[in-house]
Amino acid sequence: MRTGPDSQASPAIGRPRQFDRDMALLAAMRIFWAQGYEATSIQDLVLAMGVNKPSLYSAFGCKEEIFREAVELYDRLEGRATTQSLTMSATARGAVETMLLANARAYTSDEGPRGCMIVLSSLLGAPANEGVRAFLAKNRLDGEKALKIRLEQGVAEGDLSPAADVDQLAAFYTTVLEGLSIQARDGASIDKLNMIIEAAMFIWPADD
Incomplete structure (x- = not known):
């Protein structure tokens, strides 16, 4: 041997x-x-x-x-744009606008697929996958709740009118965010997404 x-x-x-x-x-x-x-x-x-x-x-x-x-994992990596916008902006309006702009940049980045994985992954499909759709729906609803909490903070701190309907605003801007994802997947440019965001911010409640 x-x-x-x-x-x-x-x-x-x-x-x-x-x-x-x-x-x-x-x-x-x-x-x-x-x-x-x-x-x-x-x-x-x-x-x-x-x-x-x-x-x-x-x-x-x-x-x-x-x-x-x-x-x-997507939430941890790609959700930072939303988390940082909601926690670091000085006002509720600034938080919402920064969140939309940051996500628009992320949705159109060349570093990954366009749009939001959570919005696009399973909106429709076979009944056998209802558990997946429910899981994603809850994830999106959690995002809307986080936005509502930030809006309530704006009311408490005096930069958002007490007359503002925070449920309505949270639902609206969450819908705008999800729409940006679909636009991005369809090939929309960052300029088009920013134009949509500019229009969306026009409905922000006026100060009393």
């Missing part, structure tokens, strides 16, 4: 290929974002994530579980 360092078998031989779970999830997020939930197959995920099916199921579970994790 040969001895010495050259005679030792590589420790990698026979072991399953290792992968970076975080990078694999990022790849899953991007393909769901680009194609939507239903149009993305397990095979699409296998190819994008660089992992075989047994390892994929072992590490992440089923397709819906992968998607839910991908949405949570």
Whole structure:
């Protein structure tokens, strides 16, 4: 028998290929974002994530579980534009306008698919995927609630009229935000999105 360092078998031989779970999830997020939930197959995920099916199921579970994790990752990465706008702006109006402008830039960036993953991923589809649609609907509603809280803060701090209907405003500007996402996916330019935002800000309640 040969001895010495050259005679030792590589420790990698026979072991399953290792992968970076975080990078694999990022790849899953991007393909769901680009194609939507239903149009993305397990095979699409296998190819994008660089992992075989047994390892994929072992590490992440089923397709819906992968998607839910991908949405949570999207919230952490892409949701910063909204979070920072709502927390750092001095006034409620400034927070809303900054939020819309920041997201318009993100929606038209060349660094990822256009539009918002949460708005576009599963608006319609098979009844079997109702759980996914409900999950996304709750996510969007949570965003509307966060905006309402910021508007209520504006009322408390005196930069938004006490007569303002914060429920109405939160619903309206959430709808504008979601509309910007659809426009961006359809190919609208940043200039067009900014024009829409400018028009939307005209309805801001006047000071008493």
